[in-house]
Amino acid sequence: MTNIRRLTLRDIAKMAGVSYQTVSRVINNHPYVAEATRQRVLDLINALDYHPNKAARSLAGHQANTIALVASEIHDYGPAQVVINIERAAKTLGYELVLSIATDTSSSSMRAAINSILHYRVDGILILKPISGISYPEMMQISGGLPIVQINSQNDPAAPSMMIDQDYGMRCLLDHLIDIGHREMAVIYGPSNYYDAIVRQLACGTFLHEKGLQAVDSREGDWTAVSGYQSMKSMLEQGRHFTAVLAANDQMALGAMRAMREHGLRIPQDISIVGFDDVPEAAFYEPPLTTIRQDFALLGENSIAYLVERIQKPDTPVECRQIRPQLFERLSTAAPHRV
16 A cells, blocks of 8 residues: 555546546546546545545645646747736735646647646636637636636637737827827738737727828738848838838837848937837837837736636636736837928
């Protein structure tokens, strides 16, 4: 009997003839398990006296006070800040945080990351998935019906989500540029498989159309300064004329500013430029960058609060909750110079 305590979920699963995810769901008392399968697994657990602390608490019906965060693309500024602030908010509310990182942008990687947290006893899951792919119903199926809240994901009314209002942020930037007199604008969008980039691009096109305008030129970047530099260099070399540039994030704005200077242009005397995110360095660009600040601390706090609400009150309405970002006007924008 000395080896019984070394049993793992995979051992139990093998003996019961089920997957380890099924064993985890049984231990966590999830509803999506056939009753016969549930009883077979419970009988085996009892027979083998398999009661590590987490499983024992689960079988007793107590909360684990643990939340899982499944995330991808956390090397980017925004997602990295969200993860940091989620951890802080979780600790403040008395929850432990289990982190699982998707190794790449594929749907299979996200599925594997969700599956990996089923080894733990968790009360709910936060999904930070900025890239299109796996759907909310799929995530629910994989997790066995655990409460889930998506963060900065697709705007789906059937999925509980916490988001920063990207549409509002883009409209603030365009309102600012139009208010100070710009009508000829170029746009550097973010990568087309990112939800935030998609929303920002759609908002930009819609708003310009409402004003009877259209972009003089537009390019797709990949969030990096290099892509902003290359996009702007190409526009200028092709002789495009514009008085303002809207870059979909601050890093691409930084690269675009370098390309402008190499082309002998002054900012904002010859061309104004705006970004999105308000990274800490944005206020120290030369000149300081006009941009949209996303409150990632509040996003983390509100995401945890919404998930805890769904854990403690299962009838909490499923909705997409949004946080409005804020425009910060600095010295990279000015009225267009008229010759």
